[in-house]
Structures are given as structure tokens and as C-alpha cells.
Amino acid sequence: MLADMAMPSGNPHSALAAPIAAATGCAAPRERNDACPGALRLHQAGDGGLARVRVPGGVLGAGQAAALGEAATRLGDGDLHLTSRGNLQLRGLGEGSDVGLARLLDGAGLLPSAAHERVRNIVASPLSGLDGYGHRDIRDQLAELDRLLCASEEARGLSGRFLFGVDDGRGDVVTLGADVTLVAAREGGALLRVGADRDAGALRVDSAHAPAAAVTAAEVFLEAARECGVRAWRVGELPMTGGELAHRVAQRLGDAGRIVPVPPLPEVDDRGPAPGLVTAPAGPVALSVLAPLGRLTGHQWTLLVRTAERDGSGELRLTPWRGVVVPGLAPGRAPGALAALGDAGLVADPASPWRGVGACAGRPGCAKSLTDVRADAAAALTGNGNRNANGDGNGNGDGDGDGNEGGAQALPVYWSGCERRCGHPRGERVEVVAGMGGYRVSVVRGTGGPLPVPLSRHAPHTPYAPHTPHTPHAELAATVAAARNPRSTDEPRPTTTAPSR
Incomplete structure (x- = not known):
């Protein structure tokens, strides 16, 4: 270990x-x-044991992916959670499950060195x-x-x-x-x-x-x-x-x-990468989908694995933007396979309001969080307080889409249940951070440095309590939408240009 x-x-x-x-x-x-969790050293979270499995470059064979799905179903809460480094987390692991998890991962070739398993942090261009x-x-x-x-x-x-x-x-x-x-x-x-x-x-x-x-x-x-x-x-x-x-x-x-x-x-x-079909000048097609707020249900994961095995090259690529790429599909089969993933609740439409939206685990998984940020993010995004954190994968809610009004690109937004802001991205972004007095909505410019410039300090959140329904907050949703729109800030955001082929 x-x-x-x-x-x-x-x-x-x-x-x-x-x-x-x-x-x-x-x-x-x-x-x-450093107390960063791994696959062999679990972290005890509010919802049970948490294991972080390093997946260098996000590349998984279908057999390895199936083993991870089995581990989540048999030992954890059944879901798989994508991280901002293209790794996977298993949550809700019971006491004593570390031995069984290690055996499953080792048998799938996911632990080539027990002494290095926490340091195999490698992100790579997923496309x-x-x-x-x-x-x-x-x-x-x-x-x-x-x-x-x-x-x-x-x-x-x-x-x-x-x-x-x-x-x-x-x-x-x-x-x-x-x-x-x-x-x-x-x-x-x-x-x-x-x-x-x-x-x-x-x-x-x-x-x-x-x-x-x-x-x-x-x-x-x-x-x-x-x-x-x-x-x-x-x-x-x-x-x-x-x-x-x-x-x-x-x-x-x-x-x-x-x-x-x-x-x-x-x-x-x-x-x-945008959700949808990924095409090259010639050859197979790849599918790109996003997991709303990084959470993949057992059914969604099984469908991804089956798609890779039956229609693709037998490989999955996890992205640092909480997405999954399935390479190697025949052009004639790719649209139908993409539609099936969208029907399962994954984001398959580049205009989905879920694109660019991230969040920490929040309550009940993290005891340090002040609220269920995933439920609040879903409510603010879709305008529907009854949405769960998986939302509508096809982006058919009443949200503001990806904010591409007038050709401008919306800023990414990240929701945090406390000031630690675990898993937040780098670069320009909107941060929505829960505090004792409510959410603070801020715009961060550049890759780091000074504290964000607050836009609002008074957007409310629902204090967490089990079985308490979350209600949408119109003020919060409007504040976040305005912050993501580049036209609402003082500095213009450069337009995106694609690399030359």
C-alpha cells in the first residue's frame, strides 16, 4: 500500500x-x-467509504470498465463518479470492502503498482x-x-x-x-x-x-x-x-x-469536448457524452460498456470535463448509439444546459457541505425544483441552454457546498459557493491568483436536512445565468478558435 x-x-x-x-x-x-484517497486507502465520507481509482489518460478497456461497474454495484452505491482529472470514484463502500475492491481492480489490471496507485494522475487529450x-x-x-x-x-x-x-x-x-x-x-x-x-x-x-x-x-x-x-x-x-x-x-x-x-x-x-458525434476526415466515428454533474448510474455505465464492446473499439475514454468518449463506431451505427445514450439520461446534445456545469459531492455525501449543491444546481439550471441531480440528459429542461446567445460562449460554472471548493476547475469560470448566509456567486478570471470578484452575496440556499425537498430559487438561477453570460461582465471573453487540422 x-x-x-x-x-x-x-x-x-x-x-x-x-x-x-x-x-x-x-x-x-x-x-x-497528503491524505488524498486512492483505491487502496479509502476515505470515510458522509455516505460511506470512498475510493478514487486512477485511470491514466482516462483510457479504459471494456473489461476494466465492466470490473469497475461490478465493484460499484456489489460493494458501493451502484453509481460511478467522474472527477475533474478523468478518474473515477466509488462511493457508499461498506466496512471491509477494501479487500474485495483491491482484488477486483487488480484482476482487471487497474493496479499495476500498489506503491504508485495514488500517483498515477495523468490527464490526456481525450480526442x-x-x-x-x-x-x-x-x-x-x-x-x-x-x-x-x-x-x-x-x-x-x-x-x-x-x-x-x-x-x-x-x-x-x-x-x-x-x-x-x-x-x-x-x-x-x-x-x-x-x-x-x-x-x-x-x-x-x-x-x-x-x-x-x-x-x-x-x-x-x-x-x-x-x-x-x-x-x-x-x-x-x-x-x-x-x-x-x-x-x-x-x-x-x-x-x-x-x-x-x-x-x-x-x-x-x-x-x-462537445457532446455528439466526433468525426474525422475518414474512418470510424466516436461518441462524446457528458455525465450530468459527473454521476453515472449503474445502468448508464453498463450501456456505455456494451456500446464500446458491441459497436466500438472496446475502449472508453474518460475526460477531465466529466464526460466519456466511445471510439471506433461505424458511421452508420453511430447516430443510433448516441441517441440510446441520450435516452438513458447522458448529455448527448451540444446545446444541453448541462454542458459546462459541475459540482462537488455536496450533502449527504460530504458532511462538510452546507447543502445539497447537486439538487440546487439542477433546480437552478432547469427551473424545476423536482429535478434530481442527473437531470435531463438531452437538455430538454427550461434552462438557458449553453448560453451561446449572439455567438458568445457561456462560462463554465462550478457549485461548491463549502469554501474548500473541492474539484473546482481552472481557468475562467463562475463559482457558486455555499456559505452560512447563502450562496456567493463569483466570476474567476484567468488560471488562478486573486480571489474571485463577487457578483452577489445574498443568493439563498436550502439548509440541508434529510428528506427536505429543495425548492428552486429564481434569484439564484438568474444570478448564475447572468454571471455565465460574457456580456454581463466588464471584460470581453475571447472567442473560441479551433486548432488547424
Whole structure:
């Protein structure tokens, strides 16, 4: 079982961590080890045990997906929950279910290394090789990165929050703010970016050595944290910039990498791949669907697995935008298969009001949440207080659609049951955060930094109590809709442009 990331015994920095931090400007040491849950170390939530299963790049074989469905049905609450990193969570796990879960996952090949299972955090462009965009198909790099990560003894010290990204050049994964990102270059090879600073330089490496360079960057990060004498979970927690770490990596790689400026990437849709049919100039068709608020029922998951087995290539791809892509369908069968997924309650229409809407677990799953944010989000979105959190997959409610009025693109919106804002996305977004006095609705500009600018501090929410029905709040719905509309804010939002084929 993976141990917590901790300072090695006998480390001379341990006793002097605070003085060193004060003298060098290092980030203050974390007071505890990373408690991020995994598949072997469960978290006890308000609704029972929670397991987070890492799925590098979101890629699952149909057999692996079926094993996850069995685990959810036999050991948990029957649902599967997509995370903002393209991983899966099982909830409602009973006491003692960890052993049975480990056996199921291991038998399906989902635990290649028990010591690394929490650090296999890799997001990848989900449409790579499917739609003709991007500069290369990155699936081979994804598999090699996972293999090398599991082979690195040093990488065992990474926290469960450290994130790798593999971008095929379209720029979708770069926006997620990974700690180490490989970006396919137009002229060949890859750019290795360390940290989320878009202005920092990158290392140019050849494609064959790119996965190894990414693992080296993670190992250099761990060395830097030890030198500073602090626990650091993410690159941004170190006193040095990503550019400074990149120069350290370049020294380690020698002739295999050189620092170059980062070229501009195309603007991408912050809401991820659009639901619907994914077509390429020639070849099979893929299906793209979203799970409303990230929750997939057992029936929906079974239907996805069967579609992949019978009509597709036998593969599912989970996206960091809480969606699922089913590749490899014959053009003649794809429309009918997509319609069946929509009928099952998945979002299959790009104009659905559910697109770009996310939420934390909320009540009753999380005891720290102040309300059932999923029910409130559904009520505000559809204008129907009796909606459950799955809503209407085809977007047939009375919501405001995806906000594409006048050709403008609506901002993503994320609902949080408390100030921790677990699972919130990066980039421009609307945040709806429950507090003791009601919801605060805010617009966040850029990829981080200052606190959001509040638009309203008085939108009410229903205090949570079991069996208490949630009623729609017209004021809240109107405030969120106005915040998502770019025309309601002071700064115009750049229009989305697609990468060249």
C-alpha cells in the first residue's frame, strides 16, 4: 500500500524546516501528509467509504470498465463518479470492502503498482487520434509515461495531488494546470512544461524520450522540495518557478533537452469536448457524452460498456470535463448509439444546459457541505425544483441552454457546498459557493491568483436536512445565468478558435 509522502528519516532538513523556509522564502511547510484517497486507502465520507481509482489518460478497456461497474454495484452505491482529472470514484463502500475492491481492480489490471496507485494522475487529450486535430496521436506516450512512472522508486514520494498532462497539441490539457505537461509540437517532438505558468520556458525533447523526461521532471521536483526542507504537493508550492525547475531538468537531461520559448496555443473551449458525434476526415466515428454533474448510474455505465464492446473499439475514454468518449463506431451505427445514450439520461446534445456545469459531492455525501449543491444546481439550471441531480440528459429542461446567445460562449460554472471548493476547475469560470448566509456567486478570471470578484452575496440556499425537498430559487438561477453570460461582465471573453487540422 502506498505510504504517505513524508520527509525521509534522518533528513537533516526536517528539524530545520521552518528556519530554512523563513530564510530562503520557501513556502510554509504543510502541517500534515497528503491524505488524498486512492483505491487502496479509502476515505470515510458522509455516505460511506470512498475510493478514487486512477485511470491514466482516462483510457479504459471494456473489461476494466465492466470490473469497475461490478465493484460499484456489489460493494458501493451502484453509481460511478467522474472527477475533474478523468478518474473515477466509488462511493457508499461498506466496512471491509477494501479487500474485495483491491482484488477486483487488480484482476482487471487497474493496479499495476500498489506503491504508485495514488500517483498515477495523468490527464490526456481525450480526442487524440479521433478527430483529425492535434499534432500527433499521444496514446503511445501516455502508456509509456504510466509505465515509467510505476517503475520509478523516487516517484513513490509524489503526493496524490501531483498531476501529469499529455496534450496532443490542441491545447486542451494545457489549460488544466498540470505540474508536468508534455505538449506535442507542430514540427515534431514535444515541449515539456513544468508548472502552470504559460510565460515560463519549456524543454524541447524528442517524442521517444518525452515520457522519460516527464518522470525526470517529477523527480527533480521532489529533490527541490527536500532541499527546501518542506512538504510540497504541487509545483506551485515551491519557492522557485516552473521555469527554474525546467532549467534544473535541462541540466539533468543534458543534450536530450533544451530550453525554448513556449509558442502560443490555440484558444480552446473550457468546457471540454462537445457532446455528439466526433468525426474525422475518414474512418470510424466516436461518441462524446457528458455525465450530468459527473454521476453515472449503474445502468448508464453498463450501456456505455456494451456500446464500446458491441459497436466500438472496446475502449472508453474518460475526460477531465466529466464526460466519456466511445471510439471506433461505424458511421452508420453511430447516430443510433448516441441517441440510446441520450435516452438513458447522458448529455448527448451540444446545446444541453448541462454542458459546462459541475459540482462537488455536496450533502449527504460530504458532511462538510452546507447543502445539497447537486439538487440546487439542477433546480437552478432547469427551473424545476423536482429535478434530481442527473437531470435531463438531452437538455430538454427550461434552462438557458449553453448560453451561446449572439455567438458568445457561456462560462463554465462550478457549485461548491463549502469554501474548500473541492474539484473546482481552472481557468475562467463562475463559482457558486455555499456559505452560512447563502450562496456567493463569483466570476474567476484567468488560471488562478486573486480571489474571485463577487457578483452577489445574498443568493439563498436550502439548509440541508434529510428528506427536505429543495425548492428552486429564481434569484439564484438568474444570478448564475447572468454571471455565465460574457456580456454581463466588464471584460470581453475571447472567442473560441479551433486548432488547424
